[in-house]
Amino acid sequence: MKVFAxxxxxxxxxxxxxxxxxxxxxxxxxxxxxxxxILAVVLLTVILGPxxxxxxxxxxxxxxxxxxxxxFLLGTDTLGRDVAAEIVHGTRxxxxxxxxxxxxxxxxxxxxxxxxxxxxxxxxxxxxxxxxFFQTIPAFVLAILVVAILQPSVGSExxxxxxVSWPGIARLVRSEFVSLGGREFVLAxxxxxxxxxxxxxxxLLPNCASSIIAVGSLLVASSILIESGLAFxxxxxxxxxxxxxxxxxxRAVLRxxxxxxxxxxxxxxxxxxxxxxxGDGLNEALxxxxxxx
Amino acid sequence: xSVVLDIQNLQIALxxxxxxxxxxxxxxxxxxxxxxxxxxxxxxSGKSLAARAILGLLPAPRVRASGGRMLFGDIDLRAxxxxxxxxxxxxxxxxxxxxxxxxxxxxxxIGRQIDEVLRLHTRLSRAxxxxxxxxxxxxxxxxxxxxxxxxxxxxxxxxxxxxxxIAMALALSPKLLIADEPTTALxxxxxxQIIHLIRTLQRERGTAVLFITHDFGVVADIADTVAVLxxxxxxxxxxxxAVLNHPQHPYTxxxxxxVPRLIPPAARPEPATRVPTILESRKLRKTYGARALFGGRTxxxxxxxDIALRTGETLGLVxxxxSGKSTLARAxxxxxxxxxxxxxxxxxxxxxxxxxxxRPYRKRIQMVFQDPFASLDPRQTVLEVIAExxxxxxxxxxxxxxxxxxxxxxxxxxxxxxxxxxxEFxxxxxxxIGIARALAMQPEVIVADEPVSALDVSxxxxxxxLFADIKARLQLSMIFVTHDLRVALQVCDRIAVMRAGRVVxxxxxxxVFAAPQHPYTxDLLAAVPGAAWQQAMLERTDA
Numbered sequence: 057m058k059v060f061a062x063x064x065x066x067x068x069x070x071x072x073x074x075x076x077x078x079x080x081x082x083x084x085x086x087x088x089x090x091x092x093x094i095l096a097v098v099l100l101t102v103i104l105g106p107x108x109x110x111x112x113x114x115x116x117x118x119x120x121x122x123x124x125x126x127x128f129l130l131g132t133d134t135l136g137r138d139v140a141a142e143i144v145h146g147t148r149x150x151x152x153x154x155x156x157x158x159x160x161x162x163x164x165x166x167x168x169x170x171x172x173x174x175x176x177x178x179x180x181x182x183x184x185x186x187x188x189f190f191q192t193i194p195a196f197v198l199a200i201l202v203v204a205i206l207q208p209s210v211g212s213e214x215x216x217x218x219x220v221s222w223p224g225i226a227r228l229v230r231s232e233f234v235s236l237g238g239r240e241f242v243l244a245x246x247x248x249x250x251x252x253x254x255x256x257x258x259x260l261l262p263n264c265a266s267s268i269i270a271v272g273s274l275l276v277a278s279s280i281l282i283e284s285g286l287a288f289x290x291x292x293x294x295x296x297x298x299x300x301x302x303x304x305x306x307r308a309v310l311r312x313x314x315x316x317x318x319x320x321x322x323x324x325x326x327x328x329x330x331x332x333x334x335g336d337g338l339n340e341a342l343x344x345x346x347x348x349x
Numbered sequence: 350x351s352v353v354l355d356i357q358n359l360q361i362a363l364x365x366x367x368x369x370x371x372x373x374x375x376x377x378x379x380x381x382x383x384x385x386x387x388x389x390x391x392x393x394s395g396k397s398l399a400a401r402a403i404l405g406l407l408p409a410p411r412v413r414a415s416g417g418r419m420l421f422g423d424i425d426l427r428a429x430x431x432x433x434x435x436x437x438x439x440x441x442x443x444x445x446x447x448x449x450x451x452x453x454x455x456x457x458x459i460g461r462q463i464d465e466v467l468r469l470h471t472r473l474s475r476a477x478x479x480x481x482x483x484x485x486x487x488x489x490x491x492x493x494x495x496x497x498x499x500x501x502x503x504x505x506x507x508x509x510x511x512x513x514x515i516a517m518a519l520a521l522s523p524k525l526l527i528a529d530e531p532t533t534a535l536x537x538x539x540x541x542q543i544i545h546l547i548r549t550l551q552r553e554r555g556t557a558v559l560f561i562t563h564d565f566g567v568v569a570d571i572a573d574t575v576a577v578l579x580x581x582x583x584x585x586x587x588x589x590x591a592v593l594n595h596p597q598h599p600y601t602x603x604x605x606x607x608v609p610r611l612i613p614p615a616a617r618p619e620p621a622t623r624v625p626t627i628l629e630s631r632k633l634r635k636t637y638g639a640r641a642l643f644g645g646r647t648x649x650x651x652x653x654x655d656i657a658l659r660t661g662e663t664l665g666l667v668x669x670x671x672s673g674k675s676t677l678a679r680a681x682x683x684x685x686x687x688x689x690x691x692x693x694x695x696x697x698x699x700x701x702x703x704x705x706x707x708r709p710y711r712k713r714i715q716m717v718f719q720d721p722f723a724s725l726d727p728r729q730t731v732l733e734v735i736a737e738x739x740x741x742x743x744x745x746x747x748x749x750x751x752x753x754x755x756x757x758x759x760x761x762x763x764x765x766x767x768x769x770x771x772x773e774f775x776x777x778x779x780x781x782i783g784i785a786r787a788l789a790m791q792p793e794v795i796v797a798d799e800p801v802s803a804l805d806v807s808x809x810x811x812x813x814x815l816f817a818d819i820k821a822r823l824q825l826s827m828i829f830v831t832h833d834l835r836v837a838l839q840v841c842d843r844i845a846v847m848r849a850g851r852v853v854x855x856x857x858x859x860x861v862f863a864a865p866q867h868p869y870t871x872d873l874l875a876a877v878p879g880a881a882w883q884q885a886m887l888e889r890t891d892a
Contacts, residue, residue, distance in 0.1 A: 240724035243684050244783070248738035248790065249711035252704075262728045 081341035088337020094330035102151050105144045113137070113145035113297035121313045131315045133306060139316060142302050143323050149298040150327065153213055154280040160218025161279075162272050165225025166261065172226070173233025174256055184230065187223045195220040199282055203291045210293045213286055217279045228271055232264035266342035273335035277328040284324055299324050353421070353524050353557040354380040354403065354442075360416035361398050361407065361581075372398045372412065373581045380525060385551060385558040387568045387589075389604070390578035391805040392776075396561050399578070400527050402427075403559075404444055405434045421525070440470045443518035447530040449510035453502040459486075459513045460498030466520045485516040489546060507670075508539035512546065519550060525557045532567065536669035536832060541876035544571050563805060565608045566835075566879030569593055577601045593882060607810040609835035611874075611883045626693075627826050628658040628681060628714070628794050633690035635676055650676040651687070652850035658794065663820065663827040665841030665858070667834055667873065673850040675719075678798045678830045682716050683707055694794075712742055715787035719799035721779035725771040731757070731782050732767035738790045749789075756785040760815060777808035781815065788819065795820075796828045801836060813840055834873050838862055846870045 082088055101108075116136045117128070124131040130139040172183040190198075202216035236242060237260070245255050286292055287300025294301075299320040306316030361373040372395040380386050390396045401407050402414045403426060419426040421441060424433060438444075446452040454462060460482055467478045479498075486494035489512040502510055511531060518526055528547065532540040548571055551558050560571055568575055568589065575593070576586040577600065585598040596602045635651040650673045658664045666674040679685040681692055683699050692699040699710060715738075718724035725734055735756055736749035744752075754764045760781040771779055780800060787795055797816070801809040817840060820827055831837050837844050837858070844861045846854040846869065854867040865871045874880070 240718040240720055241726045243679070244716065244718060244724050244786065245726070245737070247682055247684055247711060247716045248741055248786075249708045250737070250741050254741070259726050259728075263726070 078341050082337050085337040085340055087333045088340070091330040091333025091335075091337065094326055095334055098147060098151065098327050098330065101144055101147045105148055109138070109141035109144050113142050115141070117141075121309070123313075124315045124319075130319045131313070133302075133316045134309055134313070139302070139319055142297050143299065143320055145297040146299040146302060146320065147323070147327075149210070149293075149296050150280050150283060150324075153210065153217065153283045153298075154276040154331075156214045157217035157221065157279040157283075158272055158275040160214060161221035161275055162225055162268060164218065165222035166229050166268065168222065169226035169229030170233055170256055170261065173230035174237065174252065174260065176234075176237075180230070183226075187226045190220070191223045193220075196282060196285060199286060200289065200291060203286055208286075208291045208293055210296055213283055213292065216286070217282050220282070221275055221279060225268065225271060225275070228267060229264060232267055233260055236260055236263055267339075270335060270339035270342050273338050274332060277331035277335070280324065280328055280331075351382050352379045353382050354426075354559075355420040356380075356399075356403070356417070357420070358417035359399065359402060359414065359419060359427075361395065361402055362413055362415035364411040368393075369581065371415075371581055373402070373578075376417070376578075376581075376583050378576055378583070378586070380557045380559055382524065382557050383552070383555040384573040385548070385560055385571050386574045386576060387560045387562060387572035388576050388578060389562055389565065389568055391563060391604075391807060393580070394578045395581040396578050397529055400444070400529050400559060400561055403525075403527060404438055404442060405429070405431075406444075439466055439523070440521045441523055442525045442527065443521070443523040444527040444529065445511070445514045445518050445531045448534050449507065449514045450502060452514060453510060455502050458499050458501055459505070463513075463517045463520055466517055470521050481520070482516075485520055486513070488519070488550065489513070489516045491516070506539075507535055508543065511535060511539075511543055515543075515546065515550070519554070519556075522554060523556065525559065526551070527559045527561075529561045530563070531560075533562070533564075537834070537878070538669060538872055538876040540567070540878065541570075544878070547571065564878055565593070565605055565806070566877065566882070569879035569882035577604070594886070604807060607807040608879070608883075609806075609809070609813075609833065609839050611835050611838065611877050611880055612887060624659040624661065626657045627660045627695060628828070629691075629693040630654055630656050630677070630681055631691040631693065633677070633680060633692065634688045635673075635680055635685070636688055649850050651680065651690075653690070654847075654850070654852055656845055656852060656855070658826050658828055660826050661824060662842040663829055663840055665837035665844040666828060666830045666847055667832065667837045667844055668847035669832060671849075672847040674830045674832075674847045675798050677847070678716070678796050678828060681828065682714050682796050683710075684716065712738065712790040713792050714794045714796065715790050715792035717780075717783050717787050717795060717797040717800045719802055721776045721783060721803060724783050725779055727771055730768055730770055731762075731774075734771070734782060735767075735785045735789050738786065742790070753785070753789060756789055759788065759819070760785045761811075775808075776804050777812055780804065780812050784812075784815065784819070788823070792825070794826045794828070796830075798830045799832065800829075802832065809836075816840060834861075834877055846873065 114137060117138045118132050118136050120132055120134050120136040122128055122132040128138050128140060130143065133139055133142070168183050168187060172180040198220045199216040202219055203212050206212035206215065242255060242259060245259055283292070283298065284300030284303065287298045288304040290304060292298050292301050302320040303317050306313065310317055356376060356378040359373055359376040360371055363370060363372050376399060378386065388396045388399065398407065398412065403419055405426065407413055414427050417427065421437065424437070426434070426437070429437070463482045463485060464478055467473055467481060473481065482498060483494045486497055491497050491509060491512050505513065531547070532543050535543060544567065547558065550556070562568060572589045574587065575589050577584050577592070577598065579600045585592060585596065585601045592601065593605065596605055633651050633654045637648045637650055654673070654677055656664065656677070666677060668674045676685065680687050683692065687700055690700065694710060694714065699707065729737070732750055732753050735753035736746070739749040739752065740746060754767055757764050757766055762778060762781055766774070771782065774782065800816070801812050804812060813836065819825070829837065829841055838861070841858050843855065843857050845852045846861070846867065848869050854861065854865065854870045856866070861870060862874070865874055
């Protein structure tokens, strides 16, 4: 549908003139710039990974349990695989799952919250009670359940994480819609004879896009954490290298070969930290209520 | 009389990138005991910032008083330490604000909030403070002060809240009272009472008052001296009568000329044949209810309203806030569901129609909204805003955009304005965009809900002229909602006066002005700010 497509056009997110102020606002926050830089390195790793370490991540390259600093920068694991190569390949999985699961959560959340906030009344009552139902179940336990039922794979992990992450977005979108719904431009649009879908996708969603982007960016971080947790418990896709899988495999030899668990752990820490910092910066720069200038 | 505050060459610097380097430049003003000085100017003239500078309440460090002196006794307020300022605020200089709801703490009772002022600045005992508070509340003519002590701000009306604010400001008998547009958010009748109250209290106590306003009618009612501020520069000042009746500066002249006149409307010939009715409401009812689990209060916004709009006329809906006039405007455009009653458009009842069924009618009745900031989607360009309606109704995009550009010219904007976003325009310009959006649908009826209330007087006059021009050119019928009787008299053929969800009087503009029937209509006429001044001016021009 045309209205859907135009929502995702960039100009709805940033007005041209605002783009400058946005960059200035973001750049003023040092921590956010640091986060964004780390994130850039992570993304570069995703792109250049296959060039740095061609071939499979599961390839056996040397003696098992070699400490870091020798022929292999970060050492080798129990089977003699290069830990550095495993981390680089794992980056791709983590980012893929983090971003896709977040996209799924935003999609579900925006739809549920949008309908609840726009129609109010019974629709809102039912949809928001469902949202709260999901919020009362510990997210991680629910994610385990979903993956266990669906067989561990990248697809089922994305689905599970998306399914447990949407309630926050739904509540955010609902409250934004409720506050925007009273604004006169929405009435004006109804007065022109616009359909509900047009009002929702053309006027309301673009106006809360900045909040969604800001909160969504933080969701990417929590998705990566949940994914590592699932993989650690052996619920990740066994055929795809990921940071969680690596930690899970290394935990048996934690005392004798600390490097197997430690380096992927640091990778997770840095990535999540970077996303959180950048996300906070985004929130500050995009949210006019927090903007100081 | 003695000078209470002597402002000398005050300069307030704005941050880099603002529209001008100084919000207020080289402002000199003397506030005398027992005198009301009105500081008047349009929005953005720097009048509020000047008031805040006196109390040291500027949003530092970005906006700060960068030069000049403000002598309060022998203390220069610009250079005073934070401790000195704290002692002076409330005790020496008090301030009341435009919106009493936001200036009062919603979680504390009125009694407690006034008590806090007394506790901080005096050594009165608990019982003494209580007596004093009751006295103060009685002074500002609040009913039943002993009971109001325990009332929360939301339990009081806007006028009562403003009275409570005044009581709080006067608690320590300050030498200077700064009132920043204290009546702008109030209804005309309440405004007249508050102005009268400030005037009496100030006379009794010999307080100096700095009264900030944008309305020359208010100035005529309260001021002793007037200072006119244009973009941060004092362009004219002097005694009230001199400035009002013999303005020297062109800017003052323009401002005074823009004040809507309380004059008998030009006689409009009654049509020879009976004009058909285009839009009509019959026994329209609407109740806003707190549909709570355990009952809840309901408010009746429309209580069986009958109005009829004749083809080609302008019907005014006048009343104070809460009278149901905006609800009626939204009900007849079907932007709001009604409880019962009929809405007849050319004989078809619109009330029971669903959204889909309404569509063909939507384009024939269009609405112009009050708030020029909220009524345009901030993420659409002006062209998209105006062209949206026709596109919804099937006009090809390119054609709709071309027509939108033509419309921009019709409402007095440059065609290049179409590619910009609403936030780049001033309030008046945005209102023009709103009008263009309504016109794009080529409607038969325009319902304008307080379209000029949020605008400065000079801009207001321009937008009203635009309405008159468009109506004449396109032969529209119009419902014009306003709380300002002056505006209604100027633009409307007939006026419906509303109160508490009912139409209490419906007559031609001339009849409403010359021979109001209902007591409430008479009250409204009497409360128009500056009525006496305009009357006097009228007689002079007649003589």
